[in-house]
Amino acid sequence: MPSFVATPVRAILGAPKPYQLLYARKVTIPGILCLLRPARRFNSSAPSDRTKAFFPPPSAPHIKQVETAWVHPVYTTEQMRAVAVGHRDAKTWSDRAALGTVRVLRWGMDRVSGYRHPKPGQEHKAKFQMNERKWLTRFIFLESVAGVPGMVGGMLRHLRSLRGLKRDNGWIETLLEEAYNERMHLLTFLKLAKPGLFMRLLVLGAQGVFFNGFFLSYLISPRTCHRFVGYLEEEAVLTYTRAIQDLETGKLPEWEKTEAPEIAVQYWKMPEGNRTMRDLLLYVRADEAKHREVNHTLGNLNQASDPNPYAAMYKDPTKPHPEKGLTHVKTSGWERDEVI
Incomplete structure (x- = not known):
């Protein structure tokens, strides 16, 4: 039976935002692509190098970062x-x-x-x-x-x-x-x-x-x-x-x-x-x-x-x-x- 590798859903359904990206897991059912099932717990802790930002900064060659108009006051x-x-x-x-x-x-x-x-x-x-x-x-x-x-x-x-x-x-x-x-x-x-x-x-x-x-x-x-x-x-x-x-x-x-x-x-x-x-x-x-x-x-x-x-x-x-x-x-x- 064929085994499918992890494939971005956007390759199948279009091109969603980066933070909307879901990934498929390996399956052994021919012709069927199963999405990654959620964990049984609400949240999962993960090392920083494995966790992607949910709202990543824009990928633009001329922009370093995005600033906000609201500056937070300094607390002691x-x-x-x-x-x-x-x-x-x-x-x-x-x-x-x-x-x-x-x-x-x-x-x-x-x-x-x-x-x-x-x-x-x-x-x-x-x-x-x-x-x-x-x-x-x-x-x-x-x-x-x-x-x-x-x-x-x-x-x-x-x-x-x-x-x-x-x-x-x-x-x-x-x-x-x-x-x-x-x-x-x-x-x-x-x-x-x-x-x-x-x-x-x-x-x-x-x-x-x-x-x-x-x-x-x-x-x-x-x-x-x-x-x-x-x-x-x-x-x-x-x-x-x-x-x-x-x-x-x-x-x-x-x-x-x-x-x-x-x-x-x-x-x-x-x-x-x-x-x-x-x-x-x-x-x-x-x-x-x-x-x-x-x-x-x-x-x-x-x-x-x-x-x-x-x-x-x-x-x-x-x-x-x-x-x-x-x-x-x-x-x-x-x-x-x-x-x-």
Whole structure:
């Protein structure tokens, strides 16, 4: 019987993007080309020389690299270590609806990603133990969803500005930058794990449902949507805090020797000597804490007329005010009378 060698699918079905390329495995069935079946786990770790970038830079003889318009602020180690888990109390029916939705989504995400957090006194049980692969599965699924709200909000406000023939007062840039930041988190973790087909299908399904649901919700109540994202980011901060604790207590030995990918070093401007996996998680957690603050703040404002306090110039810049960095961080966001 003939044996087929690994053949790129694009030779059969056309020429897809490089990151869409799948490969066929050897088979002994004559005349049939079987695609590589997904692994039984969500992600598979692979050496860097065997894992291709999912979004490789363009192959152009005159271009060295592609730059971004959004430059990430520089965080200090002290600022990142000071990030704490926090929660904003639900005060209105809108807040309670947003919080309830996040709790349902959190339950579903825990089920999909295999994450379980123990109650006090149950930490030693095996079913609650998380290893490196399980954490990466959760991170990738979380970040693939977290990049949706900023893009949806920015897009809808952009279109409203166009049809209304008026300014947006700085909201669009902040929302799109948030979406970009979440996507950089995802690209960073994709350098550490290679999702299987099942995981890709989960992401596809979750994104399809979440995008459309958030799109319709933002049309109805932008305030509720920003509060929803604020509560969602509270959960993200909690997730990364627990991962950092596991790493620091020796429960994730593989990560103790893992260096942050080059994409992360360049994006966060990670200094020499502070490029470990622990440092990477600190940077990501700090970003999530900032998104938590930003969205709770935006949820406190008049959605139709108030300017974006994160893109504003203040009359007295010496007083504490919202900013991109971590100099002044408020877990529950800035109240409207503090910034407007």
